[in-house]
Amino acid sequence: MPPSSHTPRSAPSDALVSFDNVTKRYGDLVVLDELQIDVAPGEKVAIIGPSGSGKSTLLRLLMTLEPPTDGVIWVDGEPLWHLRKGDALVPANDKHLHQMRMKIGMVFQSFNLFPHMTVLRNVTEAPIHVLGMKKAEAEAEARELLQMVGLEDKIGAYPGQLSGGQQQRVGIARALALQPKVMLFDEPTSALDPELVGEVLGVIRQLAQQGNITMLLVTHEMRFAREIADRVAFFDKGKIVEAGPPEEIFTEPKQERTRKFLKAVLEAG
Amino acid sequence: MTHAQVLAQTTAPPGGTVWDWGFALEILPELLRALVVTVQATVVASVLALSLGLALALLRRSKTVAIRLPVAGFIEFIRSTPLLVHLFFLFYALPRLGITLGAFTAGVIGLGVHYATYTSEVYRAGIEGVAKGQWEAATAVNLSPRRTWTGVILPQAIPAVLPSLGNYIVAMFKETPLLFAITVIEVLGAARIIGTQSFRYLEAFTLVGLLFFLVSYPSVLLLRRLEARLATK
Ligand SMILES: Nc1ncnc2c1ncn2[C@@H]1O[C@H](COP(=O)(O)OP(=O)(O)O)[C@@H](O)[C@H]1O
Ligand SMILES: [Mg+2]
Numbered sequence: 001m002p003p004s005s006h007t008p009r010s011a012p013s014d015a016l017v018s019f020d021n022v023t024k025r026y027g028d029l030v031v032l033d034e035l036q037i038d039v040a041p042g043e044k045v046a047i048i049g050p051s052g053s054g055k056s057t058l059l060r061l062l063m064t065l066e067p068p069t070d071g072v073i074w075v076d077g078e079p080l081w082h083l084r085k086g087d088a089l090v091p092a093n094d095k096h097l098h099q100m101r102m103k104i105g106m107v108f109q110s111f112n113l114f115p116h117m118t119v120l121r122n123v124t125e126a127p128i129h130v131l132g133m134k135k136a137e138a139e140a141e142a143r144e145l146l147q148m149v150g151l152e153d154k155i156g157a158y159p160g161q162l163s164g165g166q167q168q169r170v171g172i173a174r175a176l177a178l179q180p181k182v183m184l185f186d187e188p189t190s191a192l193d194p195e196l197v198g199e200v201l202g203v204i205r206q207l208a209q210q211g212n213i214t215m216l217l218v219t220h221e222m223r224f225a226r227e228i229a230d231r232v233a234f235f236d237k238g239k240i241v242e243a244g245p246p247e248e249i250f251t252e253p254k255q256e257r258t259r260k261f262l263k264a265v266l267e268a269g
Numbered sequence: 270m271t272h273a274q275v276l277a278q279t280t281a282p283p284g285g286t287v288w289d290w291g292f293a294l295e296i297l298p299e300l301l302r303a304l305v306v307t308v309q310a311t312v313v314a315s316v317l318a319l320s321l322g323l324a325l326a327l328l329r330r331s332k333t334v335a336i337r338l339p340v341a342g343f344i345e346f347i348r349s350t351p352l353l354v355h356l357f358f359l360f361y362a363l364p365r366l367g368i369t370l371g372a373f374t375a376g377v378i379g380l381g382v383h384y385a386t387y388t389s390e391v392y393r394a395g396i397e398g399v400a401k402g403q404w405e406a407a408t409a410v411n412l413s414p415r416r417t418w419t420g421v422i423l424p425q426a427i428p429a430v431l432p433s434l435g436n437y438i439v440a441m442f443k444e445t446p447l448l449f450a451i452t453v454i455e456v457l458g459a460a461r462i463i464g465t466q467s468f469r470y471l472e473a474f475t476l477v478g479l480l481f482f483l484v485s486y487p488s489v490l491l492l493r494r495l496e497a498r499l500a501t502k
Contacts, residue, residue, distance in 0.1 A: 116428075
């Protein structure tokens with residue numbers, strides 16, 4: 001839990017997600033370094049950068065899997081890891097974190113499906129036990145989501161019986177079932193065989209085109225990032241080196257480090 | 270008659286032969302009745318060992334040091350001291366503190382608590398074997414801590430350690446004769462009483478060994494099959 005020596009400002013009025021001077025350290029290792037970033041409602045932000053630069057950590061702080069060491073994260077006008085107390089911010093309690101998490105969904109690199117549950121139960125588990133939905137209602141909605149990701153015929157299967165691409169599509173349906181305002185994708189296709197990448201990107205593309213959901217997408221798929229992102233942020237050593245519209249970042253990056261990274265990635269890919 | 274022949278005659282069992290089938294059949298019902306006590310003690314103590322063990326494993330993970338440390342201390346103490354001492358303490362010492370337990374109750378508590386400290390370690394291994402990503406996914410879909418345990422973690426942790434838990438139950442079953450030391454007439458105790466009354470220990474103790482084997486061995490085979498099935502899953 002971050003100490004709140006930080007002077008709080010009010011939430012940025014136009015941003016849905018805002019990192020205000022957020023630092024994350026593991027011991028002496030600075031993973032996020034006074035990070036600043038605002039994400040507008042409905043905006044799709046692609047985060048690119050070398051491995052170990054802190055991209056996953058950014059998402060993990062936002063998903064409340066790890067607390068920041070310092071700074072304030074705002075989500076939908078509320079401090080994520082703090083409670084307002086008069087003019088100050090104090091560390092949040094579990095109840096606050098639980099409420100804030102309602103707004104956020106995450107898709108993991110390694111899927112992290114519940115292996116002992118069927119596909120349908122993976123998707124209905126949270127609606128039933130978190131939202132208190134009736135089983136029949138939750139299942140009806142889960143079927144719709146699974147249809148959207150093209151898996152209506154796998155409802156009774158267990159994750160172990162599915163391909164990686166199918167598992168990741170269930171992972172997306174599971175996250176969407178709680179109707180989050182922000183979806184976090186942490187390299188959703190990195191663990192997949194090349195031939196399965198397309199089906200997962202297809203689902204994410206469809207979601208992006210539907211419009212109003214806000215997305216933070218960490219990815220190495222540069223073409224895809226360019227296609228769906230409103231903005232691309234290049235990340236290095238816990239800082240955003242450069243951010244801007246995809247055409248700008250991919251065709252005329254201002255920073256030398258961005259150029260080098262893109263050159264290396266494009267040559268490798 | 271040689272000296273040896275005289276000796277053989279006086280020490281030979283009544284009935285002449287060494288192993289007496291008639292006597293064995295005669296005492297079998299009594300031994301079976303006592304085996305029921307043994308099995309009852311095992312079943313009740315198992316329920317205690319399996320449930321208390323889980324509770325201890327969960328408490329040992331508590332965020333509160335004031336819970337975690339005493340629980341860890343208790344587990345280490347029980348594991349480092351003989352079961353027979355626990356049994357004597359429960360049956361002979363507790364009454365001095367105003368708590369009088371029947372022999373069977375004291376025996377079952379002693380066995381159950383002792384084995385709970387072993388099963389708690391088994392549960393702990395099972396819980397630690399659940400992938401970190403499962404906790405993260407549970408948080409990401411906003412499950413409560415309680416639902417995370419009951420819906421996600423334990424349903425994966427427990428099946429994985431069922432064979433180990435089963436092995437401890439079998440081990441406990443084989444330790445029930447210790448209860449005779451606090452006057453519970455379980456199967457070994459019954460055999461010993463038969464022996465002292467008839468001066469025929471051979472049939473009684475042989476049958477006890479057979480009876481234990483007939484219960485233990487199929488259980489062990491079953492557990493091996495369970496283990497193999499879990500391994501292929
Ligand atoms: N729990 C942790 N303890 C210590 N170091 C960590 C931990 N998690 C991540 N790190 C370190 O933080 C750095 C950034 O990690 P990460 O956010 O996963 O980078 P990226 O996703 O950009 O590859 C890495 O050097 C990693 O080793
Ligand atoms: Mg990463």
